[in-house]
Amino acid sequence: MPTIPIILDVDTGVDDALAILFAVAHPDIEVLGISCVAGNASLERVVENTLRVLDVAGAPAIPVAAGARRPLISPARSASHVHGEGGLGTVHLPPGERTPEPVNAIELMRRLITDSPRPVTLVALAPQTNLALLLRQYPDLAENIERIVFMGGSASTGNATAVAEFNVWHDPEAAAIVLDAGIPTFMYGLDVFNQVSVDREVAAALEAGDSAYGRVVGALLANRVARSESGSAEYSGLIGDAGALCALVDPEALATRLLPVRVELTGYGRGQTIVDQRRRVGEDIVHGTAGTWEIAEVALDVDAPRYVRLFLDTLGLSAPG
Ligand code: BDR
Ligand code: CA
Numbered sequence: 001m002p003t004i005p006i007i008l009d010v011d012t013g014v015d016d017a018l019a020i021l022f023a024v025a026h027p028d029i030e031v032l033g034i035s036c037v038a039g040n041a042s043l044e045r046v047v048e049n050t051l052r053v054l055d056v057a058g059a060p061a062i063p064v065a066a067g068a069r070r071p072l073i074s075p076a077r078s079a080s081h082v083h084g085e086g087g088l089g090t091v092h093l094p095p096g097e098r099t100p101e102p103v104n105a106i107e108l109m110r111r112l113i114t115d116s117p118r119p120v121t122l123v124a125l126a127p128q129t130n131l132a133l134l135l136r137q138y139p140d141l142a143e144n145i146e147r148i149v150f151m152g153g154s155a156s157t158g159n160a161t162a163v164a165e166f167n168v169w170h171d172p173e174a175a176a177i178v179l180d181a182g183i184p185t186f187m188y189g190l191d192v193f194n195q196v197s198v199d200r201e202v203a204a205a206l207e208a209g210d211s212a213y214g215r216v217v218g219a220l221l222a223n224r225v226a227r228s229e230s231g232s233a234e235y236s237g238l239i240g241d242a243g244a245l246c247a248l249v250d251p252e253a254l255a256t257r258l259l260p261v262r263v264e265l266t267g268y269g270r271g272q273t274i275v276d277q278r279r280r281v282g283e284d285i286v287h288g289t290a291g292t293w294e295i296a297e298v299a300l301d302v303d304a305p306r307y308v309r310l311f312l313d314t315l316g317l318s319a320p321g
Helices: 014-025 043-057 105-115 129-137 139-144 166-170 172-179 200-207 212-222 242-249 304-314
Strands: 004-010 029-036 064-066 120-124 145-151 185-188 225-227 233-235 254-263 273-275 294-302
Touching: 004 014, 004 105, 004 242, 014 029, 014 043, 014 212, 014 242, 014 304, 029 043, 029 105, 029 242, 043 064, 064 105, 105 120, 105 129, 105 139, 120 242, 129 139, 129 172, 139 145, 145 172, 145 242, 166 172, 172 254, 185 242, 185 254, 200 212, 242 304, 294 304
Parallel strands: 004 029, 004 120, 029 064, 120 145, 145 185, 185 294
Antiparallel strands: 225 233, 254 273, 254 294
16 A cells, blocks of 8 residues: 655644654555644643654655644634643653754645655644645645545534533634635544543553553553543543644544534634535435535544554554553
């Protein structure tokens, strides 16, 4: 199978770290570069975390660049209650020798897409500010973009608000611009994101194991915090953003539909992805405005144990027996 050339857009972030480790380790994925954006942590932290995670991954030289330090219109908002002040929870990685590119992330993406002999897949695991700026500035690049795979949105409930998922909620205008760019789009939203979880015993065994790499992965998994009904933090074990990379290499594990999707920009619903599941594309009957909305491929269900196995196997970490 030929490799899939991708650019990762990240706000590293506990689960972005898991996604980077997966992308670097998977033989079918070729990471051309990584663009950074403010989201789970400040831009400076995101860049530094990304460089350090590449060290943990033992990655070859992969260009990393800093992009937008805030959303297009909204102010930047903290996610430290989920990802900690530094963005990697309680995981503290040592600084390494890698340095960011001396150009902005938009320019790095432009160069990588222009130079690629094969169409590039953009994998967005963060607020989509960088992608929106890129596509507004250089719309012709769409010709060499295979598709956009994004972690974000929800066809059901939200996490940042009752209806909005964090990445879309953080920069709704950017998500709307990207969705309207006329590029095939795949939405890996909370409907599947919240299902793929590594057992607590497995994460604990990794964290206590002999391998330094496994200890980092176990600690990152243990940092995926969910809120119980009482509001207290509890273990979730979600592989999170790494699931969107699993979707690239093992799409058969997902149930997806082509559906009209719209980003709500106003009022209490700001940041919600409204997914119209009333009809199948190609049917004649279209009520209301959904007939004019962009069509995205939306992941609605996942074989979660299969993705957990794929994740651990790719990282060379078998579940302790
Ligand atoms: C998304 O927001 C961040 O917390 C995670 O990194 C993920 O990309 C989930 O809503
Ligand atoms: Ca993220």
